[in-house]
Amino acid sequence: MIQINLLSDAIVTGPKQNPGVTSRTATLPLMPTTPDLDLDLDMDEEPVKKSRLPLVLGLGALLAIGGGAAYYLTGTEEVPENIPAATGSKKAPEKSAAVAAPAKTPDTAKTAAKAEEPKPEPKPTPVVAPKPAPTTQAKVPESKPAAAAPSVRAPALSANALGEILAQAKNSGTPADKPNRFDALTPAGRTAYQKFAFERLLAILRQITPTDGIGFGKVKITSPGMLSIQGNVTKPDALKTFQKGLAAQSLTDTSTATGKDGAFALVARLPFNPSFGGMGAPASDTRKALQQALDLGASQGLALKASSAKTETVGGQKRTTWTLTGQSGWDGISGWLAGLQSAASPIGFTELTILAGDKGKLLVSATAVCYGP
Amino acid sequence: MARKPQTAIGLELGARLVTLVAYDIPHRQIQLVAMENAPVGWQDNPGALGDMLKTWLGSLGLEKKSCALAACVSAHDVPLRLVELDAEEEVEAALRNELSQWTGAPDNAFYLNGQPLSKGSHGLPAHLLTAFPRSRAEGLRSAFEISGFAVASLGFDAISVVNAFEKSQPAWQDHLAAIVKIDAPIAQVSWVREGAFAGHAVAFAAPGGDALEALTTELLRILKDGEGLCGAAPTDCRAVLLCGEQGNDGGVASRLGAQLRADVQALAAFTHTPFPSLEGNARQIAEIAPQCAAALGTALALAEGFAR
Numbered sequence: 001m002i003q004i005n006l007l008s009d010a011i012v013t014g015p016k017q018n019p020g021v022t023s024r025t026a027t028l029p030l031m032p033t034t035p036d037l038d039l040d041l042d043m044d045e046e047p048v049k050k051s052r053l054p055l056v057l058g059l060g061a062l063l064a065i066g067g068g069a070a071y072y073l074t075g076t077e078e079v080p081e082n083i084p085a086a087t088g089s090k091k092a093p094e095k096s097a098a099v100a101a102p103a104k105t106p107d108t109a110k111t112a113a114k115a116e117e118p119k120p121e122p123k124p125t126p127v128v129a130p131k132p133a134p135t136t137q138a139k140v141p142e143s144k145p146a147a148a149a150p151s152v153r154a155p156a157l158s159a160n161a162l163g164e165i166l167a168q169a170k171n172s173g174t175p176a177d178k179p180n181r182f183d184a185l186t187p188a189g190r191t192a193y194q195k196f197a198f199e200r201l202l203a204i205l206r207q208i209t210p211t212d213g214i215g216f217g218k219v220k221i222t223s224p225g226m227l228s229i230q231g232n233v234t235k236p237d238a239l240k241t242f243q244k245g246l247a248a249q250s251l252t253d254t255s256t257a258t259g260k261d262g263a264f265a266l267v268a269r270l271p272f273n274p275s276f277g278g279m280g281a282p283a284s285d286t287r288k289a290l291q292q293a294l295d296l297g298a299s300q301g302l303a304l305k306a307s308s309a310k311t312e313t314v315g316g317q318k319r320t321t322w323t324l325t326g327q328s329g330w331d332g333i334s335g336w337l338a339g340l341q342s343a344a345s346p347i348g349f350t351e352l353t354i355l356a357g358d359k360g361k362l363l364v365s366a367t368a369v370c371y372g373p
Numbered sequence: 374m375a376r377k378p379q380t381a382i383g384l385e386l387g388a389r390l391v392t393l394v395a396y397d398i399p400h401r402q403i404q405l406v407a408m409e410n411a412p413v414g415w416q417d418n419p420g421a422l423g424d425m426l427k428t429w430l431g432s433l434g435l436e437k438k439s440c441a442l443a444a445c446v447s448a449h450d451v452p453l454r455l456v457e458l459d460a461e462e463e464v465e466a467a468l469r470n471e472l473s474q475w476t477g478a479p480d481n482a483f484y485l486n487g488q489p490l491s492k493g494s495h496g497l498p499a500h501l502l503t504a505f506p507r508s509r510a511e512g513l514r515s516a517f518e519i520s521g522f523a524v525a526s527l528g529f530d531a532i533s534v535v536n537a538f539e540k541s542q543p544a545w546q547d548h549l550a551a552i553v554k555i556d557a558p559i560a561q562v563s564w565v566r567e568g569a570f571a572g573h574a575v576a577f578a579a580p581g582g583d584a585l586e587a588l589t590t591e592l593l594r595i596l597k598d599g600e601g602l603c604g605a606a607p608t609d610c611r612a613v614l615l616c617g618e619q620g621n622d623g624g625v626a627s628r629l630g631a632q633l634r635a636d637v638q639a640l641a642a643f644t645h646t647p648f649p650s651l652e653g654n655a656r657q658i659a660e661i662a663p664q665c666a667a668a669l670g671t672a673l674a675l676a677e678g679f680a681r
Contacts, residue, residue, distance in 0.1 A: 001536050001539065001540075001673065001674045001677045002488075002490065002501065002532050002535060002536060002570055002674070003526070003528075003674050003677070003678055004486045004488070004501075004503050004526070004528050004529070004532060005486065005525075005526035005527060005528070006446075006484055006486065006503065006504075006505035006510060006526075006527040006528060006529070007484060007505075007510050007513075007514060007524070007526065007527045008484055008486075009484050009485050009486070010486050010487075010488075011464060011465045011468060011485060011486065011487040011488075012487065012488040012489065013464045013465070013489075196652070199649070200649070203400065203649070206399075275653050276652065276653065330399075331399050331400075334399070334400055335400070335401060338400065338401070338402060338647055338649070341647070341649075341652070342645075342647050
C-alpha cells in the first residue's frame with residue numbers, strides 16, 4: 001500500500017516502511033475518537049471466572065425446563081413489551097441487503113419460523129430459558145459481571161446508499177423455486193446457510209452490544225440461526241438496549257430471563273434468509289475441506305484443533321462431523337467465519353459456543369459438518 | 374490510550390461523482406458503498422462541497438466518533454512522478470528542485486510528498502514525488518471542516534486504484550500491469566510492476582465528437598508507447614485493468630483488448646474484500662467494484678495505517 005497525504009509536507013528519506021524519518025509534517029485535524037469505543041476488542045471487564053460458568057449453565061438448564069421448551073413448541077410471541085418495533089430504532093440498518101431480505105411481515109415470519117425448524121440437522125438445544133420469570137423467583141446464581149462483551153458498534157448501513165447501489169445495477173432476479181425454508185435446502189445448501197447465519201449472528205451481536213454495562217459468559221449459536229446468551233449486566237439499561245438492538249436487526253422470538261445481580265439469559269432467532277448466497281456443494285475431499293477450515297482459522301489467529309472425524313450416512317449422503325476447539329478474540333472468530341464464506345468452504349456448523357476464558361481470550365467450540373466422500 | 378476507529382471511510386472526490394466506501398476495520402470487510410453527485414464546480418467552491426458532504430454523510434448514518442475518513446482527488450493535473458535523485462544530494466532539496474523545474478512555481482506553493490519507491494527509468498532506486506497546491510489543499514480542508522468530518526489524509530485517485538489493485542488482484546503482482554481509470558474526458562494510467570508503482574500517464578480526449586472514442590484512441594497510444602512507464606518495456610505489460618466511471622464500458626475494453634497483447638478486463642476491486650450486505654449479488658458487485666476502486670483503495674490504505 002502506498003500512503004501519501006497531500007495535506008502536509010512529508011518527505012521520507014529512508015525506507016518507506018520507516019515512517020520515523022519523515023522530515024516534516026504539518027498539523028492535521030485531530031481524528032475523532034470516542035471514549036466509549038475500544039478497537040482493540042479486548043474484553044472490557046475481567047473475564048468471567050470459570051467457576052461461575054457452571055452456575056450460569058445451571059441457570060440456563062433450569063429455566064429451560066421451566067419454560068423455554070414450551071415457548072419454542074408453542075411459538076408464543078413473548079417479545080418484551082418495552083422492545084420497540086425494528087423500524088423504531090435510529091441505528092437499525094433495516095434495509096441492508098443481508099437483513100432486509102428476511103424482514104417479513106410478522107405473520108409470514110412467524111409461519112416461516114415454524115416451518116424452518118432444522119429437522120435434518122441435530123436439533124439445537126436451547127441453553128437458556130426464553131420465558132421471562134419474575135426476578136424474585138428466578139434461580140439465577142450470583143455472579144460477577146461476565147467479561148466477554150464485544151466492544152464493537154459498527155455504523156448502520158444506510159437504506160438510501162444501498163438503494164443507490166442497487167439502482168445502478170441490473171436486477172438479476174430471483175429464481176422462483178428458491179428454497180424459502182432451511183429444511184428445503186440440500187445438505188450442501190444447509191452448510192452454506194449455516195456459515196452465513198452464524199457469521200451474521202455474530203456480526204449482529206458485535207454490532208449491537210452496548211460498549212459497557214453488559215458482559216457475556218457464554219454465547220451459543222445453533223443451526224439454523226438460534227442465538228443463546230448468558231451473561232450479566234452492570235447497568236440497568238444495558239439489557240434493554242441490547243434487546244432493542246436485537247429487535248432492530250430483525251431477530252425474532254427474543255426472550256429473556258433475569259436473575260439476581262444482573263444475571264440474565266436470552267435467546268433470539270435469525271429468520272431464514274433465502275438470499276443468503278451460494279447454495280453450496282459437497283466437498284470433493286472432506287479432509288482437505290477440514291484442513292482449509294483450520295488454515296483459515298490460523299490465518300485469523302484462531303488456532304483450532306479438530307477431533308477425530310465421525311462419519312455417518314444421512315439421507316444417502318456421507319456426512320462427516322468434527323468438533324473444533326480453540327481460543328481467540330472476537331476478531332479471529334468473525335474473520336474465520338467470514339473467510340469460510342468467502343472461500344465457499346463446504347463445511348457448515350450445527351453449533352458454535354463461545355465462552356469467556358482467561359486473560360480476555362474466548363474459548364471456541366464448534367461442531368462442524370461436511371458432506372462428501 | 375488513543376482509540377482506533379472502527380470504520381475507515383474512503384472518499385473519492387470526482388469531478389461529477391463523490392464515491393464512498395466504508396471499510397469495517399475489525400471485520401476487514403466493506404460495510405457500505407454509496408455515490409452522490411458532486412456540486413458543480415466544487416473545486417472552486419469548497420463551501421458547496423462541505424455543505425453537500427455534511428448533508429450526505431449525515432444521511433448515511435455514519436457515526437463520526439467511530440469513523441476515520443480519507444479522501445482522494447484526481448491526479449490528472451498535478452505532479453505524480455517517479456524520479457531518480459543524485460545520491461549525493463539531500464533528498465528534500467532535490468525533490469523541491471525537481472518540482473520547481475516541472476511547475477515553474479515556488480516550491481512553497483505545494484505540499485510536497487516524497488518517499489523511496491520502486492525504480493526509475495534508468496533502473497536506479499527512485500522516489501515517488503507527489504505535490505498538491507496548498508491553496509487547493511486548504512480549500513478541501515475547509516470543506517471537510519464544514520462537513521463535520523475530519524479528514525485524516527488526502528491522496529490521489531491514481532495511487533488509490535493501485536492500492537485497490539494490490540489488494541484485489543494478487544495474481545498479477547508478479548507482472549507488469551496498467552491500471553486505467555477512465556472518467557471521460559480524462560483517463561489516467563498507473564503502471565504497476567511486480568507490485569510496485571512504476572509510473573503515471575494522463576490521457577485527454579480531444580474536444581468535440583465522441584469523448585470516449587477519442588479517449589480510447591489516446592489510451593491505446595499511451596499503453597503501446599509505455600508513456601510514463603519507468604524501468605520496463607510496454608510490451609511486457611500483461612494486464613490492463615479498467616476502473617473509474619467508465620471502467621465497465623465494454624466498448625473500451627473490447628477495443629483495447631483487440632489491439633493489445635495484454636489481458637484487458639474490469640478491475641474487480643471487491644474480489645478479496647468481502648461485502649456481506651451484498652452477499653449473493655455477484656452481478657451488482659461486479660458492476661460497482663470498478664467504479665469504487667479509488668474509494669476502496671483510499672479506505673484500505675487508511676485502515677492499514679491504523680493497523681500498524
